[in-house]
Amino acid sequence: MIRLENVHKAFGDNRVLQGMNLDIPKGTSMVIIGGSGTGKSVALKCVLGLIKPDSGMIYVDGKDAATGDRDAFLARFGMLFQGAALFDSLPVWQNVSFRLLRGPLKRPAEYAREIAIDKLRRVGLKSDVADRFPSELSGGMQKRVGLARAIAAEPEIIFFDEPTTGLDPIMSGVINDLIREIVTEMGATAMTITHDMSSVRAIADNVAMLHGGVIQWTGPVEQMDASGDPYVEQFISGSAEGPIEAVR
Amino acid sequence: MNPLRLLGGIGRAVLTVFATFGKVALFTVDAISHVFRPPFYPREFVVALMNIGWLSLPVVGLTAIFTGGALALQIYAGGARFNAEAVVPQIVAIGMVRELGPVLGGLMIAARVTSSIAAEIATMKVTEQIDALVTLSTHPMKYLTAPRVLAAILTVPVLVAVGDVIGIAGGYVVATQNLGFNSAAYLQNTVNFLELHDVISSLVKGATFGLITAVMGCYYGMNSGRGAQGVGRATKSSVEAAAIMILAANFILTGVFFSV
Numbered sequence: 001m002i003r004l005e006n007v008h009k010a011f012g013d014n015r016v017l018q019g020m021n022l023d024i025p026k027g028t029s030m031v032i033i034g035g036s037g038t039g040k041s042v043a044l045k046c047v048l049g050l051i052k053p054d055s056g057m058i059y060v061d062g063k064d065a066a067t068g069d070r071d072a073f074l075a076r077f078g079m080l081f082q083g084a085a086l087f088d089s090l091p092v093w094q095n096v097s098f099r100l101l102r103g104p105l106k107r108p109a110e111y112a113r114e115i116a117i118d119k120l121r122r123v124g125l126k127s128d129v130a131d132r133f134p135s136e137l138s139g140g141m142q143k144r145v146g147l148a149r150a151i152a153a154e155p156e157i158i159f160f161d162e163p164t165t166g167l168d169p170i171m172s173g174v175i176n177d178l179i180r181e182i183v184t185e186m187g188a189t190a191m192t193i194t195h196d197m198s199s200v201r202a203i204a205d206n207v208a209m210l211h212g213g214v215i216q217w218t219g220p221v222e223q224m225d226a227s228g229d230p231y232v233e234q235f236i237s238g239s240a241e242g243p244i245e246a247v248r
Numbered sequence: 249m250n251p252l253r254l255l256g257g258i259g260r261a262v263l264t265v266f267a268t269f270g271k272v273a274l275f276t277v278d279a280i281s282h283v284f285r286p287p288f289y290p291r292e293f294v295v296a297l298m299n300i301g302w303l304s305l306p307v308v309g310l311t312a313i314f315t316g317g318a319l320a321l322q323i324y325a326g327g328a329r330f331n332a333e334a335v336v337p338q339i340v341a342i343g344m345v346r347e348l349g350p351v352l353g354g355l356m357i358a359a360r361v362t363s364s365i366a367a368e369i370a371t372m373k374v375t376e377q378i379d380a381l382v383t384l385s386t387h388p389m390k391y392l393t394a395p396r397v398l399a400a401i402l403t404v405p406v407l408v409a410v411g412d413v414i415g416i417a418g419g420y421v422v423a424t425q426n427l428g429f430n431s432a433a434y435l436q437n438t439v440n441f442l443e444l445h446d447v448i449s450s451l452v453k454g455a456t457f458g459l460i461t462a463v464m465g466c467y468y469g470m471n472s473g474r475g476a477q478g479v480g481r482a483t484k485s486s487v488e489a490a491a492i493m494i495l496a497a498n499f500i501l502t503g504v505f506f507s508v
């Protein structure tokens with residue numbers, strides 16, 4: 001279970017999170033939706049400790065996320081970044097098995113390579129991709145490699161930051177299906193941020209609408225269309241009319 | 249212009265300079281501490297050795313050989329005014345080893361290595377690769393900064409020493425081929441005149457300039473702003489800061505080694 005309690009974060013005068021509360025039950029897939037610049041990525045990075053909240057508490061399985069063994073804490077997480085964030089200087093297989101090549105989870109290089117190729121297959125990439133460099137791959141392939149890296153160490157919790165941004169609808173569908181399958185198969189807790197409604201319907205067990213620095217509505221994905229919440233309704237319809245200002 | 253506003257602007261600029269000095273000092277201490285604390289990343293260290301040391305050799309060598317040659321011509325021309333042309337080997341040797349070898353080598357390495365480190369790390373920052381490192385339980389200071397700092401401290405003195413030798417060789421070629429110096433006498437004068445103290449000062453300067461070039465590249469890369477403009481600004485600032493700090497450190501070290 002991940003719990004955010006009254007989390008605040010500001011950058012100068014820009015108060016991004018203004019008391020965000022959210023519960024993500026263990027083994028479920030939560031998708032946070034909201035417009036650009038509403039703090040979705042900030043919330044996610046606060047959980048990981050990449051950004052320190054100004055105030056509020058974040059708990060993972062009842063323990064304060066800001067204290068304790070940082071390496072052990074991060075070892076429980078996998079993350080797919082918006083632009084994949086692959087390391088340019090390393091071939092694909094070393095990107096995927098990065099964690100297995102160094103640090104406390106270090107394994108022999110041959111074994112790490114096998115794992116990498118296995119995970120690449122899992123995301124629909126052939127083994128010949130393993131020796132290429134990230135710059136030689138298309139955007140969709142980079143996202144898949146990023147996904148393979150996120151699941152390589154079989155984490156309990158996986159974060160997906162805008163997993164389909166910049167991809168065509170077909171590739172978006174492939175990535176969405178992969179995420180859903182992998183999360184279900186691994187029994188992982190997932191937190192995804194997106195403004196792609198097809199991703200929401202494909203990935204989510206639960207949905208949370210973030211606007212104005214707080215969660216405006218949260219509930220099961222099945223109830224999203226009939227939520228009655230004006231923010232959610234406007235977001236789903238993509239209308240310029242409603243409580244969310246079109247010009248921000 | 250309102251004088252109070254002007255004073256305020258000057259005050260803010262001074263405070264910014266001091267704040268930056270403080271941040272750079274803390275960053276340097278942190279970077280050095282990570283050199284000695286595990287985990288270590290030998291592969292990254294070897295890559296940094298190659299990039300900073302081996303691949304900088306042509307730039308440093310070419311800079312040194314032309315500088316040594318020009319120095320020989322200048323000393324000969326200047327010395328001729330008071331019949332002191334014979335001091336060319338000694339002054340080329342002392343000039344290259346004590347000053348021009350380390351300083352010009354350091355500046356060339358700042359241009360080549362500091363800019364490259366800053367641009368690479370800044371790009372990693374704006375493309376979230378630094379965040380990715382953290383989520384993969386890898387400390388960016390250990391993985392990115394410590395190997396580069398250690399490699400620079402170890403390789404730049406070697407580069408400077410090689411540059412010193414090449415610079416002296418440049419002076420030797422010009423003196424013996426164009427200025428009529430005897431080859432054996434030139435070499436004998438060079439060897440006899442140089443002292444161990446001169447060589448040590450050159451190596452210490454090299455190590456210090458190596459530290460400066462790597463730290464400045466890493467610091468500005470890690471603290472880069474967003475987007476292409478952020479990367480460009482980080483790269484430019486890193487080279488400016490490294491060059492100024494190399495010249496300032498050279499002045500201080502020259503005072504320490506050679507103050508009468």
